[in-house]
Amino acid sequence: MAPKSVLITGANRGIGLGLLKQFLKVEGIQTLIATCRDPSKAEELNQLKDSRLHILPLNIDCDESISKLHTEVEKIVGEDGLTVLLNNAGILLPYDVEGEKNRRTMLKNIETNAVSTAILTQEFLPLLKKAAEKNGGNGFSINRAAIVNISSTAASVEKIDGTFNGPLVAYRMSKSALNSFAKSASIDLAKYHILITSFCPGWVKTDMGGENAMYEIDDATKELVDNILTLGDAHHGAYLNRDLTVIPN
Numbered sequence: 001m002a003p004k005s006v007l008i009t010g011a012n013r014g015i016g017l018g019l020l021k022q023f024l025k026v027e028g029i030q031t032l033i034a035t036c037r038d039p040s041k042a043e044e045l046n047q048l049k050d051s052r053l054h055i056l057p058l059n060i061d062c063d064e065s066i067s068k069l070h071t072e073v074e075k076i077v078g079e080d081g082l083t084v085l086l087n088n089a090g091i092l093l094p095y096d097v098e099g100e101k102n103r104r105t106m107l108k109n110i111e112t113n114a115v116s117t118a119i120l121t122q123e124f125l126p127l128l129k130k131a132a133e134k135n136g137g138n139g140f141s142i143n144r145a146a147i148v149n150i151s152s153t154a155a156s157v158e159k160i161d162g163t164f165n166g167p168l169v170a171y172r173m174s175k176s177a178l179n180s181f182a183k184s185a186s187i188d189l190a191k192y193h194i195l196i197t198s199f200c201p202g203w204v205k206t207d208m209g210g211e212n213a214m215y216e217i218d219d220a221t222k223e224l225v226d227n228i229l230t231l232g233d234a235h236h237g238a239y240l241n242r243d244l245t246v247i248p249n
């Protein structure tokens with residue numbers, strides 16, 4: 001079994017593109033929707049040739065863009081609804097407690113990583129509910145209907161130990177807010193059997209993670225996708241490493 005459809009945000013580079021490449025290897029997925037801010041500039045994404053792949057524009061910070069995406073996705077998935085919404089797009093604008101005060105920088109981290117991701121998720125709830133009803137089954141399953149958020153261990157208050165503390169303050173705050181949204185949504189959406197899980201992909205070599213990061217994109221995203229495909233009841237509302245071990249809040 002595999003989910004019928006998967007939508008990935010920020011799929012033009014980094015972890016989003018890596019996740020898409022892994023999902024393209026999964027037989028049984030009928031529709032993959034890759035979003036990026038400007039498809040005309042997404043060279044690597046455009047080189048991926050697969051009849052299941054749809055590339056659509058999305059700026060998650062723009063409500064009009066979110067609404068247009070929803071209209072296009074509805075046309076693609078129709079009465080089947082959307083099985084998996086994978087919220088990957090994110091930013092890391094450095095912010096340091098001892099640095100200059102900058103309300104705009106702090107709010108931008110929170111806007112994109114938490115608020116925009118939450119608004120996008122809300123927009124897609126009707127399509128996720130449709131999928132949950134249509135696919136049926138008992139309880140929660142990635143093959144029924146699911147929201148998968150790419151969060152970060154940085155969001156764990158318990159794990160703040162001084163590692164990378166300096167510039168990550170606003171990023172940490174934003175991902176904690178995203179986790180808080182996910183946990184609340186997991187309770188509110190339980191009645192529809194829409195699974196919601198937050199993951200840390202690990203420290204990965206991307207533009208955000210930098211070249212000193214521990215993991216290659218291919219390795220990290222392969223393990224992540226393998227585990228995403230097993231999500232079920234036990235993972236609803238959870239905050240996990242990509243190997244499915246629990247991250248403390």
Ligand code: NDP
Nearest residue numbers: 010014015037059060088089090152203204206207208209
């Ligand atoms: P990158 O900076 O390499 O890629 C970020 C992606 O998000 C790009 O596709 C970017 O699009 C997109 N994006 C950013 N803002 C918006 C927006 N407003 N609207 C639409 N798309 C947007 O980061 P990674 O691939 O490393 O990160 C992916 C996710 O993984 C993020 O949520 C990040 O927080 C998380 N993460 C990453 C870790 C790492 O070590 N790399 C560790 C833990 C978590 P564009 O090209 O247009 O800018």
